[in-house]
Each structure stands twice: as structure tokens, then as C-alpha cells.
Amino acid sequence: MEATEQSKRLSALRAELAKRNLAAYVVPRSDEYMLEYVPPSGERLAWLTGFTGSAGLALVGRARAALFVDGRYTEQAAKQTPAPLWEHHHLIDTPPAAWLEQAVQSGERVGYDPRVHTPGNLEALRHAVERAGATLAPVEGNLVDVLWSDRPAEPAAPVEVYPEQLAGESAVAKRRRMADQLASEKLDALIVSAADSLAWLLNIRGRDLENTPFALGRAVLRADGSLTLYMEPSKLGAEVLAHLALAPASGPNVGVVTVRAPADFIAGLSELSGLRVRVDRASGSEWLIEQLGAAGAKASLGPDPCTLAKACKTAAELAAIRAAHVRDGAAVLRFLAWFRRVAPGGEDEWSVAGKLAELRAVGQHYRGPSFSTISAFGPSSALPHYRATRASAVPLALGNLYLVDSGGQYLDGTTDITRVTVVGTPTSEMVRRYTQVLKGHIALSRAQFPFGTTGSQLDPFARQFLWQTGVDFDHGTGHGVGCYLSVHEGPQSISKRPSDVALRPGMIVSNEPGYYKPGHFGIRIENLIAVVQLDPQPEGAEKTTLGFETLTLAPYERQLIDVGMLDHGERAFVDAYHERVRLVLGPLVQDDPDVVEYLATSTASLDRADAALPGV
């Protein structure tokens, strides 16, 4: 966007502020669906500011305007939204609330759109505004939408049925299970506002967003199992309608699904008058809670029960996900074999990522990437959230690391894998750091722990070897992953942030410790792992003991492993994993002798003296 256009839009918004007697207006990155990704129609922050990152918030006052982004977007924000039009601040270190407290005067009003905020994410702003003696005022109709004349329509991609044999549980059974849970909590209904809950609950998928197969919409589930789906009828073909209209399996209402247009949502809420209605704390907007109140319903803010149920994959889902990982692993294996031959001969970060995309695309059930690939060479790899563009891509050269963090959406599962390899000869520092990261990755993979343990309790296992040498990595160790759903899902995670969510069998998390040396190189090793109840349990076990099954299949980089730094158990883990990779992927790559050869050498036992490979 050009600076004059940016200036024009800001002025137009300020004119709206003046018209409505507002001292400032809040423009978050989130839209009505509170998702990590927003469709083009929800890109209000980008339209107003020019900033296209995936997290941020703008505050527009009468004289000053500020954009708040986190560390990964500091540079990008400064480039895309030039000062002095926009001030730039760190979302965490110098938060919006403090800025707002200074910027407003007693008696003034700060406007916001209650449709794009949860009560939780407004709390700090509200307190700040109130400390200044001002008020936070909900404004009907988003002020950006008022100005954005060519705002795209909401996406309306066709919805598809998610096969029951992959889901492992019928939509009717899910509704019954969730309805029973509502009843047990003395709730009469649930507003299904989270897009992944909606997809999971109804066994449907959509194409409304890039990378994530959500069908945007909302639903109301009653404690009798009946459900009203608010979604554009044009998105629902005959097959989906037939699927939704499944005859009741038990009870008079279970299985009854009514479809209504999104425009009827408010009218539909009036039917909840007098009822206790659960609103999901993470995705329910303030607007939603207000509307429920206006309808005479009693909103109960808390967890959407679908969130936990969805996270605990069924046996069928796990079988499907394992199959998807075999195909994904074969693509990554072919990529790594190819990579060692081509680098550094003229390829760059962008071109090699293209090759990986090609190799994934031929896989059965492949639907696209699960997120934008991070393809990073050398200093780029030290930026955990780096995104190369065709124009900015760095060419490969001898003597540094290449990091690729990528994933696929397959009908039968979502993948996310990071591997690091080397172009030329690594330094001893690179090898030492890679091995330390690997040791943490192994420690987490091998962890066994009692039922009730949270991801935050396991997080230090992945960091301990880095900590011993005075270094760390500044991101979480693991995020939840869906089954042909979002590559980031809750409620589970493995992170320093304290969590009260216990890990449960069937949950999938990433295991991705790293190490980043700014300006030099970065390392991250990532597998997806599923929580399993150990079978058999340890001899003499007194607590139900859980552990992890590794889903991801691709060799680690033996050129970067200092075998002498691994203890016996760690070497045995790597050897056993590599043997499994060889046995499972081998049959899929027999067409390419070069890949066969790469698979053999890259997965040979670490104890074999002849296993060391020369540099590329």
C-alpha cells in the first residue's frame, strides 16, 4: 500500500471517530471468528494499516495511531506501516493498554466492535481506559467496514462431509456425547463459535480459509442433542444436507439438525430465553454474550466441551493420521535426498520449498499445505517465523544450515515437520547445538508420566540440555495439532506458560525444541507425537502412565549429530526411530535408487563406524 493511501484511510477513520464522538478506536487482527487465520473479508487490520502479519492490534486516536506487534513482526511492521503515521510498539513489552491509558482523557470514549473481541481480550484495555477515567464503548457496525468500500464478501466455499470411517465417531454420537456433557454441567445449550469445534462436531470440513479446512459458521447445540446450524445455505450441497439430516439414533431429538442462514442467528437466540447457555471463553465474542443477554438467556462463560473432545483423537483418527504421516514422510524423504544433490547449485530458499511442495502434492488425499512453509537458509534460519518470498529468497551456499518447517493437509490428517540439514561442512558449534536440541527432543519423546501431567510440566525436558550450557529457545516446545483441521489447536500445549490442561491419550502435540543464533544459524527439530497410555504399563506401575508415540517419519541429520554426546538410551532411540523410518518409508521410494540409497545411509545405526557421511 502506498503511504498516501495509508494516510487517506487513517484520516477517513478519524473522521468517523469525530462523527461518533470517539477519542480512539481499537482494530484487532481477529475477526468475528477469533481464529489464527482470517479470510480476506476479515483483514481489517491489513486494510487499515498495510501490516499483513498474523498477529497485531492497532489503536487509532485523534492525533496518534499505534500498531502493536510481537517480536517476529517488528521489522515487517516498521516497513509496511511507516512512521510518523504509525507508532510502533511491542505487543507484550509495551502493551496497548498502557498506551491507551496515556492517550485518552477523563470523560472520553474509546470505541470498539464487540463482534471481534472476546471479553477476555478486552479486559486489559477496559481497565486501562477506566483508570484514565474514560470508557470503552461498543460501536455498532465495524468502523473499518464503513470505509472499506470494496471489502470482499465472506468466503462461501462448498462444505464437504468428513468420512465417518476417518472420524471414528458419527456426528450423531458426537452430538449425543456433547449434549450429555452439557446436561451434566446443568447447561441447556452451547453456542458453537469455534470453527474447529463446528467441523469436528458435525463431521464436516470446508475451504473458507487458506491452509485450514474450516467451514465458517456457528451452531447452537441443545442439551437434548438437537442442533441449529447457521451457515450460508449456498455452501451446503445435497450430500452435506443428507449427512446433516441423519435420522435420530436414539432419543427424540438427537440427530435433528436444522440449517438456517447466518442472518437468522439473532432471531434464533430468542429461542434460548430463560436458558443457561455455554459460551466458549476462547472464541465467544462480547457481542455474542450481549445478544444472549438481550434474548433473555443466561450466558455461562467457560470451555466449549468440543475443544477437549476434539483434541483426544479416536482410534480411527489416529490410524488415519499415521497413514497421512507415512505419505508425508515419503515426500520429505524424497526432498532431503534431492536436496543433498542440488545444494548449493543455484537453488534458493524459495525454489527448494517449491520442490518440497511438488513432492507433497502427488501424495494421496493431499489437500494443500497446513501452513506457509518456513524455508530458511543460514541467518534466515535463526528467525523462528521466517518467511521467504520469491524476491527476497536467499541462495544456498556452502557452510551453513538449511531449516525447513512445513506441513500438509491430507484428508486423513494434518502434518507438521521441521528438519535441518547442512550445505557443505557444519561447524563444530552447529553440531554441538544440533545434538543438544536433539537430546531435548528425544527426552520429550521418551518421557513417561502419570495421568494428570500437563504439557508445561514436560516442557523443561526439552530444554534441559540447552539450559545446562546457558542457552534456551524463545518459543513453545509444542502445540496441539488437529486431524485434517488446524495445525494449531488447543487445549493442550507444551510450553513454559503454566497450563492446567492435563495431557490425555489421543492428543497430538508437536515436539519442536530449537536453538537460534541471531545472524548465524538456527536449528529446530520437530516431530508430531501422540499421547498414548503405555501398554503394557511399566512393571509395578501405581499410576496410569502415559507416554508418546511418534507420528512423523523422516531421518534426523546424522551429519549434525555428535554421537559422543548421546548416551546409550538416546542412541538407541535414534537408531530405533531410524529403523522404523527405513522399514515404513522404504517400500514407498523403491522407484528412485537415489532415495533408496539416501534412506539407507541416513538411517544407518549411529554405532556404525562407517555411518558418517561426507559433507555435500
Add this chain to the structure above:
Amino acid sequence: MEATEQSKRLSALRAELAKRNLAAYVVPRSDEYMLEYVPPSGERLAWLTGFTGSAGLALVGRARAALFVDGRYTEQAAKQTPAPLWEHHHLIDTPPAAWLEQAVQSGERVGYDPRVHTPGNLEALRHAVERAGATLAPVEGNLVDVLWSDRPAEPAAPVEVYPEQLAGESAVAKRRRMADQLASEKLDALIVSAADSLAWLLNIRGRDLENTPFALGRAVLRADGSLTLYMEPSKLGAEVLAHLALAPASGPNVGVVTVRAPADFIAGLSELSGLRVRVDRASGSEWLIEQLGAAGAKASLGPDPCTLAKACKTAAELAAIRAAHVRDGAAVLRFLAWFRRVAPGGEDEWSVAGKLAELRAVGQHYRGPSFSTISAFGPSSALPHYRATRASAVPLALGNLYLVDSGGQYLDGTTDITRVTVVGTPTSEMVRRYTQVLKGHIALSRAQFPFGTTGSQLDPFARQFLWQTGVDFDHGTGHGVGCYLSVHEGPQSISKRPSDVALRPGMIVSNEPGYYKPGHFGIRIENLIAVVQLDPQPEGAEKTTLGFETLTLAPYERQLIDVGMLDHGERAFVDAYHERVRLVLGPLVQDDPDVVEYLATSTASLDRADAALPGV
């Protein structure tokens, strides 16, 4: 207490309820000082119920009365407070709030004494009572005190000056430092309600409680550094008064201490009218907050800044604490040497604990135990909080473990140590479990971690080897320890409970993982460890890296160590620790050849083939 007496007291309390139109009354274990231990005058729960445990809460309704205790007191509570007079419930699993919600009717009032509750610990009860449509009503004057005609007077033991060369910081400097911190938080004053803060801030100690050298009282610290101490003047001798009256070191008011009688406290609060006053969230009663409000002050609930400052020991305190641990270690060493000769010849849990107390008592600066010794043989040792009495003590016999958890108060430090030894020959299960516990204890001792890391992040290191085999222990791994103060202090801890308190250099914590096989045996290995900034830092460190210094000095039990289960680093840790124990304690026990011999064999290198000792 006899049942008829119990019944009489309960009836008398119910008569008071009726008189005041109350449906129920809350009797917590805590008194006005919110401490773990209460003086005889604060033993209201014991007076009313007969229950003498250190944690619990009673709810007395018109027809039903219930006592809530945690798992360690279930048996004791049932014995001391017989049904049907008292119902018995678990404090955590079936909490008081749920009972109260059922027990009261809409419109009724539940009474409580706001002097013996913090707002935080009333919250759950208040919500429960409100859900029932009733109200929680503060009652002037404790209803137990009304009935308790021979209630002892508040303790008034003489206060002593804590030497500045041990404290490492003058009381004037501490007041200045805390006053500056108040000013930086825009606070005008702090109510010093926590007894350990009071002792620390003023460099004084008292004898108002068993085991813990507190002088009960309160103080108001102003942001100009002046302080008003509310304490019985009879407790303050000439030396203490001279100490408190130290001339200002800088600034006109810093160093000015005014002493007033506790009865003047309310009147004194009126001087805070219009000021912002910090009330310690952990020890400030609801009554205190109300009184501040009545005085026209604005109460700011938050952390007492003394709590963190006190936890970070000065270099002088650490030097003193090390010295105390040498004396304490020598006593424990003599005890262990003695123990192997006498057991099982007629000794029991009580008698051997007496021997340990005798050995400690001759140590320089010894002031008494820091808590009631846990002296537990065989099945008793499986109860983490076991207390033998002279009458109930179990005699030692062949073939089981003896666990002793004890500590001393020395003028120069507070100790807390647990050792386990064996009478006769241990089973292989005992050896395996001891070694697993030891491995966790070592992993925590050797942990290195970046500044900012909390105790809850380190906790899993102590549990990992138990978890791997499907077992765990149901208590925290470590608690903070004071310097000639309480053996339990905050804000730091090492536990599963999420914490936002980062470990800082100078903090002392216990390192005490365990394993308990109910009805059979128990194991706990405990050293005190101090957080240190590593010097030198690890080569190439990018984060300020912390670790631990072990303070406690006494051999582990080599008869219970399966050396084959230890890796090289773990063996080296034990050998280095034992060598230090030998070098430091050796000179102190030269008078007793048997102890010298025991020290040599018990601390010999694990790698020495001849190091194994025969069973006792």
C-alpha cells in the same frame, strides 16, 4: 478431650449461633497471624473440635457440624473428633464450600471472624454461600473466644536483636530498600502483617511460637522509611529498643521507629487516611482491609515486598547458613553412625529421635528443632507426615527402612534434612526405589537454568525417574527455608503447582523427592540447596544461568544405592558430594573413632568395589 466436653462446646457454640441468628459458623485453623503454626491462644479449632492437626477447618451448623482435613490427617481427625458429633471430610476432594452450599438455606447468614481469614481464603466459601442464596456475615469478636473462658493469653516472649553481621544488611538499610520499593509502586505505606517479614525487616527474632523464632506483632512501614511497630512493650527490652532506635543513616525519616501497643493499631490506621496502603495478599486479613477502608485509606492487595527480599539471602546470611549446616551435619553424621550400632536392639522411633535431638542440642548456636521430627520405621515411613509419640512409637526391627526428617534452628541458620537408612538387609525393591528417588534428587541438584525459571519448571526433574516406572510422590519437591526463621517460607517453591515466582540467587529451597509404598516402606531424600548464579557461567552462555549449591552435609545411604542404575555423571555427583561431606565434617568428629570409621565407609567412592557395607 472427652466426648461429653466436645458435645458441650459444640452446643454452646450453637447457642451463640441462635443468639446471633446465624445458620452456621466458620472455624479455620488459622489465627490472626495467618501462620502455619499458631500459639496456644490461637488454637480455636483444637479447642472446639479436639482435632490437633496443623491444617483443617470446621463448619458448625445448627444441626450438623463438619471437620475438613487433608489426607495426612484423615485418621487422626476421625479419632479425635468422633462421629456423629462431627462429620469428616477431605479438605480438597470434598471441600467446605460444597458442604456449606448444601447446608444453608436461602436468606440465611453464615458467620465468620474476619480477623482470621484472608479475602482469598474466604472466596470459595463466599461464592458457595451466595449460590445458596445466603450471605457470609462477618461477626465482631470470635465466637470461640466468647466460650473459651480459660483461653491462654497471647504469647509475649522477649524479643532479641538479630546480629547485623549474620543478617548482612542493617534494619535501616532494609527499611530504606523496602520504602523505595513502595515508592516505586506508588504506594504510601505497607502493613507488615507477615511475622517473617517483621522479623526480617527489623532484624529481630522472638520466641512466641514453638520451632519458629517469630515475635508476633504488626508494623506499618511508610514510603519515607519510617516505621511504627505494634507490639507489646513488655516484649521489648532495652537492647532491642536501642537497636530499633538506630539513628537515621540517610534521609530525615529513614530509621525512625515508633513502638506502640497492639491495642493502638486501629487508632494508628487513622493516620493512613487518604493513602495507598499495600496489604499482603497472603497474610492480610479481611478485617485489616476493612479497617483500612474505615480509616479512609485505600488498600492495595498484593505481595509484601519483604517476602521476596527476605527469600534472597545476603552473602552474610549464606555464610552463616553454611556454618549452621556444618554443625547440623556433624550431629546427623554422629546419629547415623550411632544408629547402625543400636538398631534394632530395643530402640524405637521415639527413642532414636531423642538421641538425634541430644546430638543437635550440643551444637553451637542451637536454639531448638525447626519442626517436629519425623522419625519413622517401616510402614510408618510410608506416611510422609508421620509423627511418632512416645506411646505409639514403633520398635525397630530387621528388614525395613528407617526415615528421619528433622531440622534445627540455629542462630545462624535453619536446617531441614531427611535421610533414610536400613535396619538389616533391604529388599531389592527398596534399593531400586531409593536409587530412583536419589536420581531425581541428583537431577534437581545438578539442574542449570536461565534466570526467570520457576520452581514448578524444575519439579519434573525430580520426578522423571519415578514417572518412567509408573510411580510418583504426592507432595511438593521443595519448599523455601528461612535464615533462623520459618522452615517453610515463600514465595519460592518447587512443586507441581504452577508458580510465577522465578528462582533467584540466594533463595534456599529443599530438594526432597520421595517414594511411599503404603503399609510397607517410605523413602525421602532431602537436602537444602541455595540458588546461585553460576560462576563462571557456562562457556558461550547467552542467558544468565543459575544452578544450586548444596548446603546440607550428610552421607546418602550407600546400602540402598544400586550403583549400576546411576550414570557416570550421577556417580560423580555422589562421589564429589561425599568427598565434601568427609572433608568438611571429618575434623568435627575426630573425638569418636566409630564416627570417623563410619564417615570413611559411608563416603567412599561408589566406584570402589570394596565400598559395599554389610547390612546392620
